[in-house]
Amino acid sequence: MRSVDWTLLIAAILLSVIGILLIYSVSPDSKFWIRQAIYFAVGIAVMFSVWRIPMRVHYSLGWIYYAILLIILVTLLLQGGEVKRWLSIGPLSFQPSELAKLAMVFVMGRYLYDRKKDIESPKLIIGAFLLTGLPFAIVMGQPDLGTAMVFTAILITMLYTAGIGELTLFILASPFLSLISAVQWIPWAVYFIILLVILYATRSRLVVFLPVAVVNLFIGIFTPAIWRGIHEYQKERILVFLDPGRDPFGAGYQIIQSKIALGSGQFWGKGFLEGTQVNLAFLPARHTDFIFAVLGEQFGLIGCTIVLALFLIMFYRIIKIADDARNLYARIVAIGAGTILFFGATVNIGMVSGVMPVTGLPLPFISLGGTSLITSLAIIGILQNIYSHGIEGP
């Protein structure tokens, strides 16, 4: 039995400390950074506690986690009000969507592990989709597109880890690819032919071939019709999501300001606490979702590269831990939990640098926010537990 994956632990601690420093640099006079430091301390405590929980406890509690998750999400939806992402219990308030991601990983892990014998069966796949679909629909109703996308990402990576074939994964994804390529008919036609060729070349059975072809054909034909049919302002919302520049007073403004902050750091950055306050004051959500821009302004490309490298090392270790995991359940959970961190990091950095839509996902470990930081550290705890029970590498 091994004890600690030091690389993973140190990367997580470094990222959290960088977060606290950045929050301090944004507003040294406010209490934000102290709050984040306290969250960090709590998070470390949570991490060590989670570390001790054997995986079989999570396994047996899988469905209970799921039930709690659904109850919380529904409560939140019924609570009403403008922003439905916070839940208050007494003096504590937290963002349940962060915990929901983790609960989703555990329940999906148990579901797939229990059925590992017939992993390719359509029944199992439909079940996995339904399991994800329920919380997915609820968070879409909040509406919290970011979390909904994390659910989808978790589903895909966990199915893959559980042993689903690349071809099945491709077939599952094919309707979405149809949807995306159907923007214009030529790319769609090309895509559709490729799909048919792949299906043919892999000697798919007719029961698979026909429905897949028909579903794709339908989506290809009806997407443009639906697009023409929907109201102008609904189209506008989708277009603004894909291209924030179209909405210069909302999302577009944030992106412009965040790119200025990021770009102005140039290679070496302006230095710690040297960020142009005037400019940073123009950047909304600079403590939270746009903290990476603060990093970019003060520490430049060097700072950004270091943070990217820390994340990359972390994900390398997570994949290693999954590979060495003692059983399939631990492996699936490790990958699912890693997906939460990976998806959060890439989508957030992509958003801040203006190449991905504005979704409101925090940057794990770094963004201001107790729930996000504590959950991220809890994930490290889970991974450490899996590591310590893992088989020795060659």
Next chain:
Amino acid sequence: MFVALCAVFFLLFGNLVRLQAFKGDYYYRLSESNRIRIVPKRAPRGRILDRQGKILVTNRPTYSISIIPFEFRKTPEILIRLENLIEITEDDLDRAIEKGGLTRYSPVPVKRQVDFETVSILQEHILDYPGVIYEIDPVRVYPWRSHAAHALGYIGEISIPELRANYTRGYKAGDLVGKMGIEKAYDWYLRGKDGAEYLEVRVSGEVVGPVEGRTNIPAIPGADIVTTLDVELQAYAETLMTWVNAGVFIALDPRNGEIYSMVSRPSFDLELFTSTITDSIWQLLNDPIAHPLLNRSTQGTYPPASTFKLITAMGAVDEGVANANTRLEACHGSIWYGDRWFRCWNRRGHGEIDLVDAISQSCDVYFYQLVLYLGLDKWSELAKDNGFAKKTGIDIPPEATGFIPDRDYFNERYGGRSGWGNGVLLNLCIGQGEVLVTPIQLIQHFAAIANGGTIFAPRVVREIRPPMNRSLVVEPTINGQLPASPEALRICNEAMIDAVNAPLGTGVWAQLPDILIAGKTGTAQNPHGEDHAWFVCYAPADNPRVVVLLLVEQGGSGGAWAHLARDYIWYFCNIWEPRAS
């Protein structure tokens, strides 16, 4: 798996290199000395045209002064300067900024319709006013003042609830939005889409120029709305209605529901809404009795009186209870039913007459007897199938629903079946009692009788003409078919011709020598004063091209106002149609 992960990171890294290493200088300059200001370019609101393309509502450019909250500095000196320039106090300013509270970066108008001189002064001393800008702000012009005021409607600054409801549709604080009529119902088409201009601005407030690498978003002007109204016909109707203090005049094409003229009196001058409205004018506009802002054609509910008899007549014909020549017990001015006398409007009685005469002379006693053959359930079902007690779906909401009582209503109101008798039905069939209709429902009903049975939803918009795309032609909406056979419609038509043209008809004031008009009068009892007068008619009776409805509140007998409708039809057929074709 790790390879895919590295690929994603490589893309992110590459993008950072592009932003920070290659374009770093540019962003550095923006961050250090200058900032980006995004100024909205207001889209000119679409015009509202009449059916011939003549202008009903248009725009004229004026200036407005706005502040950008995050660039603005509220120092005493600047406040004094602003107060001297545009007479605005700190409180007004705070209120304006609060209204624009959704985003701090877009300009909030604080003073509209500023003259050119003020703007020139501001431009000259722009550095003394950080965060204060002026914009070209088109203002509505209503050349016809009060004509069709209710149908056209007016615009005003977006209210906070309206902003909340429409925030996702791109509405911003300070936007002008339709508050009534076409301006409201077609606001989305009229408003166009504001553009944006990106300017690089020094911290001092000096504009450096456009922002490199950002293309401005051009404003897309709003669509013109082509209405079904006609300037001339509307003016003619308005002139006729100057005789009326409170009432409604509607004329429409029975073949498709297109409204030619729509007058609701008392009316108001739309130009009032283009400048600040004083409290005293606001009180006048909201007078609780005259209620000039109420569109009586769609929101007013009245008992339809004798104009409602055709429903019973058509029902009786189709149920086989009566035909054109059916005679019932003679009318002696009243009839005993249940426990009391039910009176005819003609105290001397109509004698023994047939169905056609009963309609044309509007004999109440005849209909009291006839409706008993149908019964309450059949009658209320027919009334609802004729388009009453439901909205017509006219394209300028809001619209009242009106009311048709039925068995359930009476049971509830009088506590079960024992609490009321069939006497209530006698009142209902002559359009009195609890029956309430809107003028627009009534004209929809008569238009359907005139065109042979198709119920077209009345509407005021024909076409939406966007500046660049193909125009959108509004097709007629069919609300259903009248529950009446051709024979029933023929009898009604014949009877309504008699009502205007036979010696004893109630609408003889509408006679014209050269055009055959068919019509029906109504005199609605009004507990608060003189009776309301109704007259609905269409012409030419053999192939109707126009239906006219006239309601005069407290106008007395319906027949007494028929000549106004007659004049309109004369003008329509002899002057307007030859000229328009």
